[in-house]
Amino acid sequence: MNLRKRAISGIMLAGSMVVMCAIADAASTVSAEAVAVVADTRTDLATDGTAGVVAQLNQVSTDAVEMAAAGVENSQTILVASADEEAQVAEDTEEASAVQEETVSVEKSAQADSKEDETTQEADAVEDVQNADVDSETDTENTVDVENTKDIENTKETENIEDTENIQNTENAEWQNRLMADVDEFLYVRASGDADAEIIGKLYKGDVADVVENGDTWTHVVSGDVDGYVNNDYCVSGEDALDYAQENVETEAQVNTNGLRVRNAASEDASVITAVSEGTTLTVDTDAETEDGWVAVKYKGQTAYVSADYVTTELALGEAVTIEEEKAALAKKAEEEAAAKAAQTKETTTVQNASVSASYDDVTLLAALIQCEAGNELYEGQLAVGAVVMNRLRSGAYPSSISGVIYQSGQFPPAGQGMVASIAANGPKSSCVQAAQQALGGSDNTGGATCFSRASSGRAGVVIGNHVFY
Incomplete structure (x- = not known):
């Protein structure tokens, strides 16, 4: 009996040694794999976040348990024939608990490292976001400043363009029902739309007329005291009439103030040639270069400048004259010439x-x-x-x-x-x-x-x- 007990004790001792060796091997393997997993968790943390780390730790725990279980099974197989099953199971359970505790320790260590890395990354991320916010705010401010400047410039440019377009549109609208004679001297205005009708007036070159009614050959017009018909073949109307006027009629500048200075250049520092009174009419020099705020005029054979704020510019358009008016004008001219000759x-x-x-x-x-x-x-x-x-x-x-x-x-x-x-x-x-x-x-x-x-x-x-x- 004693011999048998000793044999059993020896067998159990030997079995314990075998189990411990198996557990040691398993623990070594688990430790190595845990280290590898910890390294992998850092990568997974960057790519998969916390969820990836938890998945890796769960896998380590499962592998450790399985390896420990395999070691216990081998040990049980060796000890079944020689030892009591309950003692062996108890010891196996103890060893498995030790392995599990080590696994839990490794898992906690990995989780701690993971949390530290995660905290660091979150701090870095927050800092990056803050820096990004600051940069974004700075960029936004700069962008807003640039956009505001551009908006102001664009607004001014748009207003200038709109003003010019409005002036042009208004001017074009005024000329839609206007007509001018495209002749070298004058065009007869007749009492009706017939070449044999009575001549009641003359529309001289540079005179403008308002259209009453358009016709295929003759147009009914009114200009000054003349109300009659003109032949369409010798007329231009609408925008064509405006273009004709701008090319063939002088532009005048009507002075709106007394003592307006006429200067030799478009500058307030330029020399004053003379001063003119309110109501004076100056001829605009349309061939001269234009300067903002100034109007170029002709004065005694030279180009001079006056402030645009004190003059009103317009085309020097004329009106048709009746035959009676022309006869009276000719008679008056003859009288003036005779008077001049008499005085002479x-x-x-x-x-x-x-x-x-x-x-x-x-x-x-x-x-x-x-x-x-x-x-x-x-x-x-x-x-x-x-x-x-x-x-x-x-x-x-x-x-x-x-x-x-x-x-x-x-x-x-x-x-x-x-x-x-x-x-x-x-x-x-x-x-x-x-x-x-x-x-x-x-x-x-x-x-x-x-x-x-x-x-x-x-x-x-x-x-x-x-x-x-x-």
């Missing part, structure tokens, strides 16, 4: 002044000047030129000799150009020699004039032939 012409009487002694050369030189200035005039005109030279000689305000008066600088162009000397050398016409001798003898039909110019100049004086003497 005085009653001419020939006075006799003291004669002046002169040599042959003086007579020839004076006759040559008379021929240059009035060689094709009536004799009275030739005498008048000679009288002017003698009146200068007597006045004391000019040179004291005939040659000195004739060759005085800037006075008689033919003398300075050599024409007088040429004619004197070849011999003047007889009528001019006679006029020179009479002038030297004291005859004066100019009323004491010392100057003369073309009668068309409009100067007041005594008109003789094509000259006015004053």
